[in-house]
Every structure is written in C-alpha cells, then in structure tokens.
Amino acid sequence: MALIITNTRQEFEEKVLKSKKVVLVDFWANWCPPCRAMAPILVKVAESMDADVDVVKVDTEASKDNALLASEYEVRSIPNMNVFKDGKVVDTIIGMVPQQTLETTLKKHV
Numbered sequence: 001m002a003l004i005i006t007n008t009r010q011e012f013e014e015k016v017l018k019s020k021k022v023v024l025v026d027f028w029a030n031w032c033p034p035c036r037a038m039a040p041i042l043v044k045v046a047e048s049m050d051a052d053v054d055v056v057k058v059d060t061e062a063s064k065d066n067a068l069l070a071s072e073y074e075v076r077s078i079p080n081m082n083v084f085k086d087g088k089v090v091d092t093i094i095g096m097v098p099q100q101t102l103e104t105t106l107k108k109h110v
Helices: 009-017 033-048 064-072 099-107
Strands: 003-005 022-028 053-059 080-085 088-094
Touching: 003 033, 009 022, 009 053, 009 064, 022 033, 022 099, 033 053, 033 099, 053 064, 080 099, 088 099
Parallel strands: 003 053, 022 053
Antiparallel strands: 022 080, 080 088
C-alpha cells in the first residue's frame, strides 16, 4: 500500500516531486474533523490504486517544513488534496469527497 506520511521538505521532494507515479497529496491537520473523516477513504484509494498512485499525507502542523509546503501550495482550507504528476500540480480537490470522486479524478491523470 502506498500511503506515505512526510514531515520534511526532503521527504516531500523524494516522495512527491520525483515520483514516477501520480501522487495525491492530502494537506490536513489533526484538529480538522473532515480531515480525519477522509483518512479511511484515502487508505482505500491508496489500496485500490496502488499500482498507479501514491497517497502522501502532509500534516500542516506537524513540522515547519510542512507548514511552509502548505503555504507554498496555497493551501487555505483543509482537507486540500493536490494531484501531482511529473512534479507539478495537475488537479486540486478541496473538502471531503467520496472515494469514487477521488478515484475518478486520479484516473484522468494516470
């Protein structure tokens, strides 16, 4: 299963920007109820799309690097999920959405 948690810019660069797969990056925070509700959905997406997609979780409050990444990618509300392909953001999903919506969005970029 490709569910990855990053806490440093270096981890983010390795797991997201340099990935050969499509990467769904979930910017979230522990205090956010919709973010916590999305967690099991993201696990299911990571399992069902493992061959083509990695899911990376970035807790915006876990480290200074994560807070800076959230700012850099203009995360103004959470949950905020950016879809990366070849190191660039190609799609954004904001708010709580069903698994099918995530998978449909990701399949457009695989």
